[in-house]
Amino acid sequence: MATVPLIEYEDATPDVRAIYDDIRATRKTDFINNFWKALAVNPAQLKRTWEGAKAVMAPGAIDALTKEYIYIAVSVANGCSYCIHSHTAAARAKGMTEAQYGELLAVIGMAHSTNGLVTMMQVPVDDAFKVQ
Amino acid sequence: MATVPLIEYEDATPDVRAIYDDIRATRKTDFINNFWKALAVNPAQLKRTWEGAKAVMAPGAIDALTKEYIYIAVSVANGCSYCIHSHTAAARAKGMTEAQYGELLAVIGMAHSTNGLVTMMQVPVDDAFKVQ
Amino acid sequence: MATVPLIEYEDATPDVRAIYDDIRATRKTDFINNFWKALAVNPAQLKRTWEGAKAVMAPGAIDALTKEYIYIAVSVANGCSYCIHSHTAAARAKGMTEAQYGELLAVIGMAHSTNGLVTMMQVPVDDAFKVQ
Amino acid sequence: MATVPLIEYEDATPDVRAIYDDIRATRKTDFINNFWKALAVNPAQLKRTWEGAKAVMAPGAIDALTKEYIYIAVSVANGCSYCIHSHTAAARAKGMTEAQYGELLAVIGMAHSTNGLVTMMQVPVDDAFKVQ
Amino acid sequence: MATVPLIEYEDATPDVRAIYDDIRATRKTDFINNFWKALAVNPAQLKRTWEGAKAVMAPGAIDALTKEYIYIAVSVANGCSYCIHSHTAAARAKGMTEAQYGELLAVIGMAHSTNGLVTMMQVPVDDAFKVQ
Amino acid sequence: MATVPLIEYEDATPDVRAIYDDIRATRKTDFINNFWKALAVNPAQLKRTWEGAKAVMAPGAIDALTKEYIYIAVSVANGCSYCIHSHTAAARAKGMTEAQYGELLAVIGMAHSTNGLVTMMQVPVDDAFKVQ
Numbered sequence: 001m002a003t004v005p006l007i008e009y010e011d012a013t014p015d016v017r018a019i020y021d022d023i024r025a026t027r028k029t030d031f032i033n034n035f036w037k038a039l040a041v042n043p044a045q046l047k048r049t050w051e052g053a054k055a056v057m058a059p060g061a062i063d064a065l066t067k068e069y070i071y072i073a074v075s076v077a078n079g080c081s082y083c084i085h086s087h088t089a090a091a092r093a094k095g096m097t098e099a100q101y102g103e104l105l106a107v108i109g110m111a112h113s114t115n116g117l118v119t120m121m122q123v124p125v126d127d128a129f130k131v132q
Numbered sequence: 133m134a135t136v137p138l139i140e141y142e143d144a145t146p147d148v149r150a151i152y153d154d155i156r157a158t159r160k161t162d163f164i165n166n167f168w169k170a171l172a173v174n175p176a177q178l179k180r181t182w183e184g185a186k187a188v189m190a191p192g193a194i195d196a197l198t199k200e201y202i203y204i205a206v207s208v209a210n211g212c213s214y215c216i217h218s219h220t221a222a223a224r225a226k227g228m229t230e231a232q233y234g235e236l237l238a239v240i241g242m243a244h245s246t247n248g249l250v251t252m253m254q255v256p257v258d259d260a261f262k263v264q
Numbered sequence: 265m266a267t268v269p270l271i272e273y274e275d276a277t278p279d280v281r282a283i284y285d286d287i288r289a290t291r292k293t294d295f296i297n298n299f300w301k302a303l304a305v306n307p308a309q310l311k312r313t314w315e316g317a318k319a320v321m322a323p324g325a326i327d328a329l330t331k332e333y334i335y336i337a338v339s340v341a342n343g344c345s346y347c348i349h350s351h352t353a354a355a356r357a358k359g360m361t362e363a364q365y366g367e368l369l370a371v372i373g374m375a376h377s378t379n380g381l382v383t384m385m386q387v388p389v390d391d392a393f394k395v396q
Numbered sequence: 397m398a399t400v401p402l403i404e405y406e407d408a409t410p411d412v413r414a415i416y417d418d419i420r421a422t423r424k425t426d427f428i429n430n431f432w433k434a435l436a437v438n439p440a441q442l443k444r445t446w447e448g449a450k451a452v453m454a455p456g457a458i459d460a461l462t463k464e465y466i467y468i469a470v471s472v473a474n475g476c477s478y479c480i481h482s483h484t485a486a487a488r489a490k491g492m493t494e495a496q497y498g499e500l501l502a503v504i505g506m507a508h509s510t511n512g513l514v515t516m517m518q519v520p521v522d523d524a525f526k527v528q
Numbered sequence: 529m530a531t532v533p534l535i536e537y538e539d540a541t542p543d544v545r546a547i548y549d550d551i552r553a554t555r556k557t558d559f560i561n562n563f564w565k566a567l568a569v570n571p572a573q574l575k576r577t578w579e580g581a582k583a584v585m586a587p588g589a590i591d592a593l594t595k596e597y598i599y600i601a602v603s604v605a606n607g608c609s610y611c612i613h614s615h616t617a618a619a620r621a622k623g624m625t626e627a628q629y630g631e632l633l634a635v636i637g638m639a640h641s642t643n644g645l646v647t648m649m650q651v652p653v654d655d656a657f658k659v660q
Numbered sequence: 661m662a663t664v665p666l667i668e669y670e671d672a673t674p675d676v677r678a679i680y681d682d683i684r685a686t687r688k689t690d691f692i693n694n695f696w697k698a699l700a701v702n703p704a705q706l707k708r709t710w711e712g713a714k715a716v717m718a719p720g721a722i723d724a725l726t727k728e729y730i731y732i733a734v735s736v737a738n739g740c741s742y743c744i745h746s747h748t749a750a751a752r753a754k755g756m757t758e759a760q761y762g763e764l765l766a767v768i769g770m771a772h773s774t775n776g777l778v779t780m781m782q783v784p785v786d787d788a789f790k791v792q
Contacts, residue, residue: 001526003254003352004365031260035246038253042366044451045373049246052444056238061231066198067239070205074243074380076648077209079343079739082250083243084650085261088663099193101664102702106188107199109645109705111206111215114167114181116640116734118214120604120633121170122135122612128163129217130397133790135616136629174630176715177637184708206644208384211475211607216386220399233400234438241381241441248376248470252340252369254348262661265658267518267748268761295524299510302517306762308583309769313510316576320502325495330462331503337466338507338776341473343739346514347507349525363457370452371463375470375479378431378445382478385434386399392427393481394529472780475607480782484531497532498570505573505777512602512772516736516765518744531782559788563774566781577774584766589759594726595767601730602771605737610778611771613789627721634716635727639734639743642695642709646742649698650663656691657745 006037016040019050026054033086065094069104076108138169148172151182158186165218197226201236208240270301280304283314290318297350329358333368340372402433412436415446422450429482461490465500472504534565544568547578554582561614593622597632604636666697676700679710686714693746725754729764736768 009020009032019040020032039046057067068091075083091101141152141164151172152164171178189199200223207215223233273284273296283304284296303310321331332355339347355365405416405428415436416428435442453463464487471479487497537548537560547568548560567574585595596619603611619629669680669692679700680692699706717727728751735743751761 001254001349001521002256003252003349003527005527033258033260034255035250038255039249041253041362042369045249045366045370048448048451049249049373052242052448053246055440055444056235056242060235061229062201062235062239066201067235069194069198069202070236070239071243072648073202073205074209074240075247076644077206078244078247078251079647080247080250081650082255082257083247084648085257085661085663089261097193098701102705103188103192103194103199104202105645105648105702106705107194107202108206108648109641109709110184110188111203112210112644113637113641114185115207115210115212115215116604117171117177117181117633117637118167118212119210119607120135120600120612120636121173122133122609123166123170123214124134125214125217125397126165128165129221131399131401133613133785135613135791137791173626174633177630177634180712180715181637184712187704187708204384208380211383213386216384217397217399230437234441237381237384237438238441240384241377241445244380245373245377248340249369249373251343252336252348252372254345257661263663263665265518265653265745266520267516267659267745269659297522297524298519299514302519303513305517305758306765309513309762309766312580312583313513313769316506316580317510319572319576320499320506324499325493326465326499326503330465331499333458333462334465334469334500334503335507337469338473338504339511341470342508342511342515344511344514346519346521347511349521353525361457367452367456367458367463368466371458371466372470374448374452375467376474378449379471379474379476379479381435381441381445382431382476383474384399385437386397387430387434387478388398389478389481389529390429392429393485395531395533468780472776475779477782480780481529481531494569498573501570501777501780502573504780505577505773508776509769509773512736513765513769515739516732516744516768518741529782530784531780561786561788562783563778566783567777569781573777577777580770581774584763584770588763589757590729590763590767594729595763597722597726598729598733598764598767599771601733602737602768603775605734606772606775606779608775608778610783610785611775613785617789625721631716631720631722631727632730635722635730636734638712638716639731640738642713643735643738643740643743645699645705645709646695646740647738648663649701650661651694651698651742652662653742653745654693656693657749 002034002038004038004041006034007040008037012040013043015043016046019043019046022054023050035082035086065091065096068094068096072104073108073111077112134166134170136170136173138166139172140169144172145175147175148178151175151178154186155182167214167218197223197228200226200228204236205240205243209244266298266302268302268305270298271304272301276304277307279307280310283307283310286318287314299346299350329355329360332358332360336368337372337375341376398430398434400434400437402430403436404433408436409439411439412442415439415442418450419446431478431482461487461492464490464492468500469504469507473508530562530566532566532569534562535568536565540568541571543571544574547571547574550582551578563610563614593619593624596622596624600632601636601639605640662694662698664698664701666694667700668697672700673703675703676706679703679706682714683710695742695746725751725756728754728756732764733768733771737772 068087071087200219203219332351335351464483467483596615599615728747731747
């Protein structure tokens with residue numbers, strides 16, 4: 001139950017269609033997922049977000065699969081169900097094995113636990129961790 | 133300003149000292165960071181947490197540096213300042229370059245943005261992302 | 265799937281009915297939304313919350329539509345799906361245009377992004393931003 | 397204690413200086429706040445973020461002060477201390493009165509409360525709030 | 529570094545003084561903590577919040593110390609440093625032992641961990657947990 | 661729609677079955693809830709989590725029902741719907757009355773509100789709340 005209509009390709013304005021075309025060409029698939037169809041409610045925001053995502057998620061000093069792990073980690077902590085589903089699917093499409101999924105799960109579970117423990121005890125930052 | 137006292141090695145009970153010794157041996161350093169000194173308020177929890185962390189953060193199907201990225205990502209989303217400092221320092225100690233830091237930053241920034249956009253629009257999960 | 269029963273007008277105790285009556289009179293509609301029907305599990309809390317909401321959401325130094333934008337912004341960051349739906353509907357009922365929705369979306373997306381960036385880098389507060 | 401160095405104008409590369417120059421020209425002040433000096437760790441991200449912020453925060457269908465209210469609301473819910481300080485200062489610079497601050501505070505407090513109440517009771521979305 | 533001035537008793541308006549007087553009388557101490565001095569920026573909100581807190585935190589079907597545990601738990605998950613400090617102090621003043629603190633810590637750490645694990649795996653609610 | 665398959669007893673490996681057997685014996689019921697069936701994707705994590713939960717949630721210096729209140733409080737603030745459902749059911753099974761539920765609700769609502777108010781005003785910690 002989105003709070004905005006999902007805009008299909010055939011109903012889109014030319015500027016939205018241009019982004020959809022670039023998504024399809026970049027990803028080599030006709031599939032446009034619901035996030036972009038919803039974001040088309042604001043074409044300038046759609047363009048900014050797509051261009052940002054295309055630049056940021058491309059492999060560079062960090063590989064593309066690792067970037068999906070990071071995305072999943074943020075999405076879990078923020079409780080974004082859609083984002084967890086889409087980036088877990090993306091990670092699997094990029095080769096994440098079940099052993100890797102299991103370790104990702106364990107690290108995320110551990111991080112949540114120690115985040116809570118540290119915050120409750122209000123542990124002060126060690127000098128050794130400070131950047132000069 | 134922790135809400136608990138930080139327990140130094142010399143003031144610790146034998147069960148706490150045993151964990152401190154294992155932290156030192158495992159990490160090959162005498163340095164015990166404040167998190168463990170605070171957690172010593174509950175020795176059973178200290179033991180559980182250290183043993184969990186030792187098992188979970190060891191390299192496996194996911195390498196040790198990537199696990200630090202994931203830890204940072206969760207800690208940022210949860211707003212845990214201590215955790216961000218300690219795991220950024222750990223990532224650098226494990227070889228994170230400034231180029232990698234910069235890309236980690238960009239992915240985390242992007243993930244927060246799309247988490248917010250998706251949540252505001254309440255985008256429904258695409259069938260393609262569902263596990264059978 | 266609420267974790268409490270939803271209490272309809274006809275099944276409500278007199279003190280709950282009095283609140284329902286005031287909601288109806290204030291909003292000039294017979295419609296009571298599910299939040300209040302659930303909150304009736306604790307009549308004193310229902311009364312406190314309704315009276316607070318009535319006072320706080322009334323137009324004053326900030327107009328009623330702007331207050332809905334603020335409510336949506338908080339609800340998105342807290343991941344409260346019900347609250348996002350109800351306050352987006354309320355904003356539309358108070359005249360929010362699609363152009364305004366699109367800009368609200370963009371600001372919320374931007375704020376989430378820079379919140380994440382700032383938190384990851386632990387940026388210190390500029391002196392210029394401090395209140396004397 | 398940032399986890400990155402803050403890059404001053406005189407130490408910046410030409411691409412970073414170009415952004416700093418645009419910030420100064422757009423805002424009609426020589427002051428560059430710490431967020432941008434930290435973000436210069438990744439010049440491409442600095443450019444993307446500044447250009448996004450410039451476009452998104454400009455007055456449009458929603459006025460500039462209201463956009464600051466929204467920014468503050470998100471930043472409070474995400475617990476971003478720096479962001480709260482900087483956008484509260486920005487709101488005051490754009491004319492926010494103390495009466496408006498007081499009402500903003502009240503709405504944000506109310507929204508947090510009802511977000512928690514709704515989430516605890518897992519209130520189902522009313523059909524009336526759903527977009528057709 | 530509050531974003532509002534802290535209002536002392538001698539500088540307060542009569543309506544704010546009346547609340548301060550009631551806080552002192554209820555708590556049987558002259559001490560007014562900073563939260564109330566800050567909240568005095570909006571006297572109506574100060575009154576609403578104090579009266580709500582006085583009613584809600586009083587012992588009833590749940591005792592006063594347990595209510596502090598619950599308050600700490602929420603404050604940790606929301607990352608509110610001030611709230612963690614003030615309610616940990618309140619719990620100790622109401623008799624919380626170090627053994628109880630240690631168990632509270634363990635439960636909060638465990639809850640954060642399983643919250644993260646459940647959210648990452650998007651576990652569906654068992655029918656057995658649903659209210660008829 | 662979990663992002664992992666739920667593993668039933670008959671399909672489980674021996675190490676997973678051993679945990680399921682211990683859950684059943686400890687809880688004196690054949691029912692295994694979905695969390696454990698999902699977590700079986702990583703048997704070592706399943707074992708660590710179950711053993712941690714068994715130790716932490718047992719009555720000690722804090723009784724078992726109070727521990728459920730704390731768990732619910734964390735889960736609400738983290739927005740974990742599954743966790744709210746399962747621990748609300750657990751609290752009821754351990755004797756939580758509707759009056760207690762209503763007070764738990766009121767405390768959690770109050771804590772969320774003051775967390776937001778404090779964070780927005782960035783209230784500094786009183787010296788009286790600091791541990792020496």
